[in-house]
Amino acid sequence: MVYSVAVAGATGYAGGEAIRILAAHPEFNVTTVAGHSSVGHKLGEYLPHVPQLADLVIQDSTPEVLAHHDVVILALPHGASGQLAAHLDEHTIVVDLGADHRLEQREAWDAFYGGDFYEHWTYGMPELITGTTASGQYLRQREALVGAHRIAGPGCNVTAVTLAIQPAIAQGLVDGSAIVADLAVGYSGAGKNLKRMNLLAAEAFGSATPYGVGGTHRHIPEILQNLAHAAGRTAQDVNDYAVSFTPILVPMARGILAVVSAPMTEQAMQLSDEELHGIWQQAYAGQQFMQVLPLGVLPATQNIVGSNAAHLQVVADRPAQRLIAFAAIDNLNRGTAGQAVQALNLSLGIDEACGLTQIGVAP
Amino acid sequence: MVYSVAVAGATGYAGGEAIRILAAHPEFNVTTVAGHSSVGHKLGEYLPHVPQLADLVIQDSTPEVLAHHDVVILALPHGASGQLAAHLDEHTIVVDLGADHRLEQREAWDAFYGGDFYEHWTYGMPELITGTTASGQYLRQREALVGAHRIAGPGCNVTAVTLAIQPAIAQGLVDGSAIVADLAVGYSGAGKNLKRMNLLAAEAFGSATPYGVGGTHRHIPEILQNLAHAAGRTAQDVNDYAVSFTPILVPMARGILAVVSAPMTEQAMQLSDEELHGIWQQAYAGQQFMQVLPLGVLPATQNIVGSNAAHLQVVADRPAQRLIAFAAIDNLNRGTAGQAVQALNLSLGIDEACGLTQIGVAP
Amino acid sequence: MVYSVAVAGATGYAGGEAIRILAAHPEFNVTTVAGHSSVGHKLGEYLPHVPQLADLVIQDSTPEVLAHHDVVILALPHGASGQLAAHLDEHTIVVDLGADHRLEQREAWDAFYGGDFYEHWTYGMPELITGTTASGQYLRQREALVGAHRIAGPGCNVTAVTLAIQPAIAQGLVDGSAIVADLAVGYSGAGKNLKRMNLLAAEAFGSATPYGVGGTHRHIPEILQNLAHAAGRTAQDVNDYAVSFTPILVPMARGILAVVSAPMTEQAMQLSDEELHGIWQQAYAGQQFMQVLPLGVLPATQNIVGSNAAHLQVVADRPAQRLIAFAAIDNLNRGTAGQAVQALNLSLGIDEACGLTQIGVAP
Amino acid sequence: MVYSVAVAGATGYAGGEAIRILAAHPEFNVTTVAGHSSVGHKLGEYLPHVPQLADLVIQDSTPEVLAHHDVVILALPHGASGQLAAHLDEHTIVVDLGADHRLEQREAWDAFYGGDFYEHWTYGMPELITGTTASGQYLRQREALVGAHRIAGPGCNVTAVTLAIQPAIAQGLVDGSAIVADLAVGYSGAGKNLKRMNLLAAEAFGSATPYGVGGTHRHIPEILQNLAHAAGRTAQDVNDYAVSFTPILVPMARGILAVVSAPMTEQAMQLSDEELHGIWQQAYAGQQFMQVLPLGVLPATQNIVGSNAAHLQVVADRPAQRLIAFAAIDNLNRGTAGQAVQALNLSLGIDEACGLTQIGVAP
Known part of the structure; x- marks a missing residue:
C-alpha cells in the first residue's frame, strides 16, 4: 500500500526536505503541496532539486485542501500548525514539524512562546531514552510511536x-x-x-x-x-x-x-x-x-x-x-524531516529505515 | 626612522600576515624573509597578495641571515624559535609569534609541550588586564611592552x-x-x-x-x-x-x-x-x-x-x-600578527595603532 | 543476484563516491577495497560517512586482490589502471574511472598524456548522442553498454x-x-x-x-x-x-x-x-x-x-x-561514480536507475 | 585640507564600501550618510565593521541633506542618482557609483535600461586605455579625471x-x-x-x-x-x-x-x-x-x-x-568604491593611491 501525503509549508526548508525524502520513499506518495504566498505556482519553481514532483501546483493551506490524505505533514510557523491541526480528521496521521505540540508543560510554552497552548503529541524522536529498566535496559520513545496518529517532530x-x-x-x-x-x-x-x-x-x-x-x-x-x-x-x-x-x-x-x-x-x-x-x-x-x-x-x-x-x-x-x-x-534531515519520516514509518509499521539513508554526502 | 625587519617563517600564515601588515606600515621595512623548504624562491610565489615585496628572495632561517636587523619576527613551530632566539643580538627586538616564550611556569610547559623550556618574554597583549588599583583603575600589560626587546606574541x-x-x-x-x-x-x-x-x-x-x-x-x-x-x-x-x-x-x-x-x-x-x-x-x-x-x-x-x-x-x-x-x-591579525605589530609599536614608541586598522573587510 | 565488487583507489574522492553509491545499491556488494598508502587501515578512517563498510580493511592494489570479483572499479591515476586492467580476467566487468581507456586516437593520447597507450573501452556515457537516424531519431551510447565488460568512465x-x-x-x-x-x-x-x-x-x-x-x-x-x-x-x-x-x-x-x-x-x-x-x-x-x-x-x-x-x-x-x-x-556522482554505476547497471541488465538518485541535496 | 563627504545609499554594499575606505582616508571626512528605509538609525547598525562612524545618524536622501559637502557619493539604483544629481551644486564633486552617467550613447541606454537618459560624465577608470600615440605610447582616462566634477564610476x-x-x-x-x-x-x-x-x-x-x-x-x-x-x-x-x-x-x-x-x-x-x-x-x-x-x-x-x-x-x-x-x-573595492576613490584623488590632485591599498587580505 502506498500512503497519500499532503505537505503544508512546502516551500520552506523543512517542508522541502520532507518532500525531498518522500519523493524517493516507496511507501508514500506526495499528492498535495500547500503554501501561502506561493499558491498557484508549480512546486518545481521552489524545489528544482526534486524533478519528479515539479508539476504539482501549490494550493492554499486550508483544512479542506489537506483533508482526505493518509498523512499530513505540517511545516509551519508555531501557532499556525496548532490551529490547522484542530480541523484535521482523527484518522489522518499528522506530523507537526513545528513547535506547537512538543511541550508537555504549559508554563514552558507560556515562557518561551506564548499564545494558545496546544496539546502535547507523541514525541517523534525514536532513540530518545525514556528510562532504564531494573535490569539496566534502556526504554525508548520508539515504542510510543507505533500506531501514533499525532506526532510532534523535535526541534533540530x-x-x-x-x-x-x-x-x-x-x-x-x-x-x-x-x-x-x-x-x-x-x-x-x-x-x-x-x-x-x-x-x-x-x-x-x-x-x-x-x-x-x-x-x-x-x-x-x-x-x-x-x-x-x-x-x-x-x-x-x-x-x-x-x-x-x-x-x-x-x-x-x-x-x-x-x-x-x-x-x-x-x-x-x-x-x-x-x-x-x-x-x-x-x-x-x-x-x-x-x-x-x-x-x-x-x-x-x-x-x-x-x-x-x-x-x-x-x-x-x-x-x-x-x-x-x-x-x-x-538539521533538515535527522534534525527535522528525516526523523519525522522515521517516526512515520514506525507509526505505520513500515521498516523504520525505509526511504532514509545513514550515508552522508561527503566530501 | 624606518626600522629594518627580518621575518622567519615567511611562508606560513602567521609570518605571511606579519609581512602583509608591515608592507604597508610607514615605520618598518621588511628587508629579509626566511623560510625552510622555500629557500631560493621569490616571496611573490607564496604571497601574491603582497606585490611590493614579491621580488624578495627567501633565505635560510639561520642566525646569520636574521642578524643585523632592528627587528626580527619569528613565526616558527614551537621549539624552533626558542633555539634560534638564543643566537640573536640582545639589542635586536625579537617578537616570537610561536609558543616558546609565553608560559611563565615550567610545569605548564612540560605538561602541554615538553622539550626545552625557554624563558618567559614580555607578553604581547597590550589590553590584558594585570590587576586593579585601589581606586578601581585597571592596570594593563601595555606598560610592560614599552621598550621591551623580547616579546612573546599570544596565541590566537x-x-x-x-x-x-x-x-x-x-x-x-x-x-x-x-x-x-x-x-x-x-x-x-x-x-x-x-x-x-x-x-x-x-x-x-x-x-x-x-x-x-x-x-x-x-x-x-x-x-x-x-x-x-x-x-x-x-x-x-x-x-x-x-x-x-x-x-x-x-x-x-x-x-x-x-x-x-x-x-x-x-x-x-x-x-x-x-x-x-x-x-x-x-x-x-x-x-x-x-x-x-x-x-x-x-x-x-x-x-x-x-x-x-x-x-x-x-x-x-x-x-x-x-x-x-x-x-x-x-586569528591572523588581532590573534597573531596585528597584535604583534601593536606590541612592536609600543616597544619602539611608535603610535600604538600605526600601520593597523580597526576596520574589517565586510561583507 | 548480488554482484561482488572490488574498488581500487578506495580512499580517493572518485573511489569513495563509488563506494558511497554502491553501499546502498541493492544489487552490488562491495567486498574488497584497495589502496596504496592506506593499506592495512580500516575504510572507516577514510570514509566515515559510509558506516556500513567501516570495518573493511584496505588491501593492496594488486591483480590478486582484485581477482575473483564480478565487478572491479578502478579509480586510479592514469597509467596505473591501464597496467592493472591487463591482468584482470576477461569475464570480470571492469569500469575504469580514470583516463586510460577513454580516447580512441593514439595521437590525442600522446599529445595530452604520453606514456603507454591503452585500448579504447566502451565509453560509459549512456546519454551521449552517437548519431541521428534518417527519421530524425537520436542514436545513443546506451546500447553499446549493454553487456559491455570493459567500460571507460568519462571525465567529469x-x-x-x-x-x-x-x-x-x-x-x-x-x-x-x-x-x-x-x-x-x-x-x-x-x-x-x-x-x-x-x-x-x-x-x-x-x-x-x-x-x-x-x-x-x-x-x-x-x-x-x-x-x-x-x-x-x-x-x-x-x-x-x-x-x-x-x-x-x-x-x-x-x-x-x-x-x-x-x-x-x-x-x-x-x-x-x-x-x-x-x-x-x-x-x-x-x-x-x-x-x-x-x-x-x-x-x-x-x-x-x-x-x-x-x-x-x-x-x-x-x-x-x-x-x-x-x-x-x-562532478563525483554524475561526473564520475554515478554515471559509472548507471553504465554498470546497463551492462548487467539491471534497471538503469537502480541505486541512483535524480534528487539533489538542496539547500 | 580635509574634504567633507556625503554618501547616499550608505547601507548598500557599494555605499558601505565607500564609507569603509573613506573612514581611513586622511584627506576625506564622511560627515553625512543618507539612506531610505534606514533613516533615523545609526550607521553602526548597518556597518558594524566601521566603528569610527558608528554614531552617524542616517538621513534622508534629499538634495538638501546632500548639499554643502565638498564631495557627494551616490550609491543608488539607476534612475535615482540621475534625478538627485540634477539638484546638486556644480561646485560639488559628485561621484555616481550607479549606471546613470556611464553610457555615451542614448541608444544603448534605451536598449538596456530605459527611462530618462542622463548625460555622460567623466568615466572613472584611470587605467582605461583611450588610444595610442604615433610613437606607441598609451593614452589613458586618468588625464580626463584631473579636475573633473562629475565622475561616473564604472560597473564592477x-x-x-x-x-x-x-x-x-x-x-x-x-x-x-x-x-x-x-x-x-x-x-x-x-x-x-x-x-x-x-x-x-x-x-x-x-x-x-x-x-x-x-x-x-x-x-x-x-x-x-x-x-x-x-x-x-x-x-x-x-x-x-x-x-x-x-x-x-x-x-x-x-x-x-x-x-x-x-x-x-x-x-x-x-x-x-x-x-x-x-x-x-x-x-x-x-x-x-x-x-x-x-x-x-x-x-x-x-x-x-x-x-x-x-x-x-x-x-x-x-x-x-x-x-x-x-x-x-x-568587485566592491577596485570594481566600485576603491576605483571611485582613486578617481576622486585624481580629481582633487591628491596622490592617486592615497587611502587605497594594493594588498589583498589572504588567506
Whole structure:
C-alpha cells in the first residue's frame, strides 16, 4: 500500500526536505503541496532539486485542501500548525514539524512562546531514552510511536543536544543543572525569513555569529523536557535541569555540530576513556542511525549531510572535570524531516529505515 | 626612522600576515624573509597578495641571515624559535609569534609541550588586564611592552578567550574554575601542515568539526595564566582556574568567534543587563581596538576580518545562571600578527595603532 | 543476484563516491577495497560517512586482490589502471574511472598524456548522442553498454560540456570549431594531491581561480571525440572541432557549472527561444537523469549535489550571435561514480536507475 | 585640507564600501550618510565593521541633506542618482557609483535600461586605455579625471572585463566582435534585494549559478564602449564589437574572476608566450594597482580581496586559436568604491593611491 501525503509549508526548508525524502520513499506518495504566498505556482519553481514532483501546483493551506490524505505533514510557523491541526480528521496521521505540540508543560510554552497552548503529541524522536529498566535496559520513545496518529517532530538543535548528552543523563554521569551546549549551525536552520538581513549570502560567507543567546532560545524547554525523560523522570522535573544554550551560525547550508558539556560526577571521574566510550556504544547499540565513532575520532558535519544519521562522541576533559559530548547531524534531515519520516514509518509499521539513508554526502 | 625587519617563517600564515601588515606600515621595512623548504624562491610565489615585496628572495632561517636587523619576527613551530632566539643580538627586538616564550611556569610547559623550556618574554597583549588599583583603575600589560626587546606574541585562541572573559575575572563576577570556552575557528588557524588531510578544501566546505578536545589543547595553560593576571594574581595561582576549551573548525578562512561562559556569582546575578554591559564598556574604555558592541548586538567574525579589532559582548543567561561573553577576532591579525605589530609599536614608541586598522573587510 | 565488487583507489574522492553509491545499491556488494598508502587501515578512517563498510580493511592494489570479483572499479591515476586492467580476467566487468581507456586516437593520447597507450573501452556515457537516424531519431551510447565488460568512465568536465552542447552539435546549430567552455568547478574535482598547496581550505574560501588553461587540459581531446560522435561522425573527425576550455576552481566541495558557447549558424539564428528550448527537450526526452529546465530557468549546482542528474538549459545570445548552453552536474556522482554505476547497471541488465538518485541535496 | 563627504545609499554594499575606505582616508571626512528605509538609525547598525562612524545618524536622501559637502557619493539604483544629481551644486564633486552617467550613447541606454537618459560624465577608470600615440605610447582616462566634477564610476564586471582584455584590443590582437566573457562573481555583486530568494545564504553555499544571461546584462554596452575607446575609437564604433557575457554567482562574498577570450589574429598567433605576456606588462607599466602576474601564474580572487588591485594574466590557447585574458578584482573595492576613490584623488590632485591599498587580505 502506498500512503497519500499532503505537505503544508512546502516551500520552506523543512517542508522541502520532507518532500525531498518522500519523493524517493516507496511507501508514500506526495499528492498535495500547500503554501501561502506561493499558491498557484508549480512546486518545481521552489524545489528544482526534486524533478519528479515539479508539476504539482501549490494550493492554499486550508483544512479542506489537506483533508482526505493518509498523512499530513505540517511545516509551519508555531501557532499556525496548532490551529490547522484542530480541523484535521482523527484518522489522518499528522506530523507537526513545528513547535506547537512538543511541550508537555504549559508554563514552558507560556515562557518561551506564548499564545494558545496546544496539546502535547507523541514525541517523534525514536532513540530518545525514556528510562532504564531494573535490569539496566534502556526504554525508548520508539515504542510510543507505533500506531501514533499525532506526532510532534523535535526541534533540530534539541535533537543534536539530546542525542549527544542523554547517555550521561541516563547514567547519572554529570550534573544536569550545569550543562553548556554550544552549537555550530548551518544557515538552513535559520529559515527563509527575508526580513533578517543577516541571512543574505554576502554577509554569511566568512562569518561566524551567535544568535538567540542568553537563555532565550525556544529550543531550551524542549531540551530540558528530554533530559528529564532520559533520566526516567517526568516533564515536571525539568527544573532540576539547566542548559546554557548558544547556537552559532557558521558558513554552511546544513548541519549542526553540538558541543555539550557538564561537570562530571565523582563516579564518572573514575571511569577510563574506554569505559566512558563504552557507555555511549551501549546507549546506542542497535540504533542503526546512531553512529558512536571509534574512540578518539571526532564528528564532522560533512559526513552526515543529506542523511538521517547522528555521529556521536564523548570525551572526558579531566583537568576541567567536565564531560564533553559531541553530536553531528543534518538539521533538515535527522534534525527535522528525516526523523519525522522515521517516526512515520514506525507509526505505520513500515521498516523504520525505509526511504532514509545513514550515508552522508561527503566530501 | 624606518626600522629594518627580518621575518622567519615567511611562508606560513602567521609570518605571511606579519609581512602583509608591515608592507604597508610607514615605520618598518621588511628587508629579509626566511623560510625552510622555500629557500631560493621569490616571496611573490607564496604571497601574491603582497606585490611590493614579491621580488624578495627567501633565505635560510639561520642566525646569520636574521642578524643585523632592528627587528626580527619569528613565526616558527614551537621549539624552533626558542633555539634560534638564543643566537640573536640582545639589542635586536625579537617578537616570537610561536609558543616558546609565553608560559611563565615550567610545569605548564612540560605538561602541554615538553622539550626545552625557554624563558618567559614580555607578553604581547597590550589590553590584558594585570590587576586593579585601589581606586578601581585597571592596570594593563601595555606598560610592560614599552621598550621591551623580547616579546612573546599570544596565541590566537587565547587572545579571543582572554579578551572575552577578563572583565568578569577582574571583577569577580564568575566562578573562574568552571569556565567553558567553545570557539568557532577558521582554517588559517590550523596552519598549512599538509599531513593533516582534513585541511583539504573539499573536506572543509559544509563541515564543522572539533579538534584538540578534552583538555589537551596547548592554548589552555596560557589562558589560565592570563586569567590569573586579570585577577591581579600571579601565574602561580593558575590552579584556581579551569577552562574546558573546545575549538571547532568551521568553513571560513579567518576568524574566531569565542563563546566563553561561567557560573555567575550571586553578586553578578544582582546586576542588570545594562550594568553588566557597562562593566565591559568600562573595562575596554580607551582601548581603541576593543569594540564593546551596543547592548544586544552580537559579534560576527566578518566584521573584523583583516583588522586588529576585537568585537566584544556580554550576556547573562539568567535561567542557567551563567554569564556568557563573546569575542570575535581575526586569528591572523588581532590573534597573531596585528597584535604583534601593536606590541612592536609600543616597544619602539611608535603610535600604538600605526600601520593597523580597526576596520574589517565586510561583507 | 548480488554482484561482488572490488574498488581500487578506495580512499580517493572518485573511489569513495563509488563506494558511497554502491553501499546502498541493492544489487552490488562491495567486498574488497584497495589502496596504496592506506593499506592495512580500516575504510572507516577514510570514509566515515559510509558506516556500513567501516570495518573493511584496505588491501593492496594488486591483480590478486582484485581477482575473483564480478565487478572491479578502478579509480586510479592514469597509467596505473591501464597496467592493472591487463591482468584482470576477461569475464570480470571492469569500469575504469580514470583516463586510460577513454580516447580512441593514439595521437590525442600522446599529445595530452604520453606514456603507454591503452585500448579504447566502451565509453560509459549512456546519454551521449552517437548519431541521428534518417527519421530524425537520436542514436545513443546506451546500447553499446549493454553487456559491455570493459567500460571507460568519462571525465567529469567532459560530461558537463558534452551534455550541455551535444544537441547543438547533433543539429548543426553552431560552429563546432569555435566553442568556448568555461566551467565553475568544486574542489573535489581537483583531487587530494597534497603537493598542490592551493587545495588547502584556508586558501580556497573566498577565492575563484582558473587552472589547466591555454588548451592544455587533458579533458579537451575527450570532449572533441564526443562532439564528433554527437554529429554522427568518427573520432577521426575531431580536427573539425575545437574547444577553448577553462575550468575555474570555486569555493565549493562538489559541482560543475558549465557555460558552453559557440557561434550560431544562420539557421539557428532563425529559431525562436521556444524552438531552441524544444530541441533540448527533444534531445533529452526519455532520459530520466537529464532535466532540461523550463524556459528561462537557469541551473544551479546545489540542486544536483549528491545526485546523478544533469540540469540543462540553452539560451540564445542574439546580439553576440552565440548559443549558450548550460549544464550543472555533481562532478563525483554524475561526473564520475554515478554515471559509472548507471553504465554498470546497463551492462548487467539491471534497471538503469537502480541505486541512483535524480534528487539533489538542496539547500 | 580635509574634504567633507556625503554618501547616499550608505547601507548598500557599494555605499558601505565607500564609507569603509573613506573612514581611513586622511584627506576625506564622511560627515553625512543618507539612506531610505534606514533613516533615523545609526550607521553602526548597518556597518558594524566601521566603528569610527558608528554614531552617524542616517538621513534622508534629499538634495538638501546632500548639499554643502565638498564631495557627494551616490550609491543608488539607476534612475535615482540621475534625478538627485540634477539638484546638486556644480561646485560639488559628485561621484555616481550607479549606471546613470556611464553610457555615451542614448541608444544603448534605451536598449538596456530605459527611462530618462542622463548625460555622460567623466568615466572613472584611470587605467582605461583611450588610444595610442604615433610613437606607441598609451593614452589613458586618468588625464580626463584631473579636475573633473562629475565622475561616473564604472560597473564592477565591466572593470574586470575591460582590464583583462583591453591590451589585446589596443594592439589589435583579437577579433573584437567575437569576445566571450565568463565571470565567477561573489554575492556582494548581486546586492541586497531581498525579493531575490537566491541571495539567501542557505541556497548559496555549495552552488554555482549563472544569471543575467543571453546578452541581456546591463554591463554589456559599457564594456563595448570601453573596447571602442581602447582601440582609440569613439563610442559610435561600438557596433564593431560584441561580447557574449555570462556572470556566474559562486559561493564567496567578494571578488570577480573574469575569463575573457577572443579569436587571435594571425599576427597574434605569431607571438611567443613571452611576447604576449610582455604586451600586458607594457600595457600596465607604471599602473601601481595593476599587477600583471609572472608568466604562467594565474590570478585568484582571494589575493585581491579588500584591495584596489587587479591581478592580470594572458594565455594563448593555440589549439583553439583564442587568446584568453584573466582578471581578478574585488568587485566592491577596485570594481566600485576603491576605483571611485582613486578617481576622486585624481580629481582633487591628491596622490592617486592615497587611502587605497594594493594588498589583498589572504588567506
